[in-house]
């Protein structure tokens with residue numbers, strides 16, 4: 320099945336092939352959490368495929384180190400309104416405004432059931448991604464995926480996980496993913512909470 324993006328297309332950084340992959344994965348999922356939604360380009364693909372709810376978590380302030388460049392528009396304070404407008408035709412998007420790491424705590428307390436898929440596309444610095452993965456790792460049951468595997472801290476994140484024995488695979492374009500991530504939790508804890516990789 321082909322993903323049909325809205326017209327005009329939502330601004331963002333994901334390619335058609337990447338959006339199609341997200342859409343296809345989402346069709347197998349009943350609940351999804353997305354970290355980093357910006358104006359809703361990836362959210363739209365996920366929510367178009369998913370029968371259940373997509374929780375989109377973003378503080379809508381832009382990523383700290385990109386606020387002066389590619390995310391300058393965030394300074395105008397209109398990103399959340401654009402996100403809401405761009406996803407308004409979909410009734411399964413739950414906009415959760417806030418910090419991704421803090422949301423992990425709130426989500427863990429509020430939900431008794433794990434979600435099926437986590438999609439990570441917020442701040443790509445090593446420390447931010449590691450913090451998010453440690454906070455969220457045990458929440459997705461079926462799939463943990465993310466974007467921008469060649470950017471900022473992601474190459475280091477990926478090589479540390481591979482060395483720890485986590486089966487992390489490349490998706491189309493700059494996507495990466497791990498199936499049934501919970502099976503690797505002890506390995507992740509060992510490498511990232513064992514004190515050897517905290518730079």
Ligand SMILES: C[S@@+](CC[C@H](N)C(=O)[O-])C[C@H]1O[C@@H](n2cnc3c(N)ncnc32)[C@H](O)[C@@H]1O
Pocket residue numbers: 330331332333354355356357358359360361362376377378379380381382383417418419420440441442
């Ligand atoms: C690369 S963009 C997301 C792109 C989006 N997935 C798309 O398809 O267009 C990163 C987003 O992460 C958000 N973000 C960065 N750090 C965050 C944090 N700590 N908590 C919440 N949102 C964050 C930014 O506001 C920005 O909207």
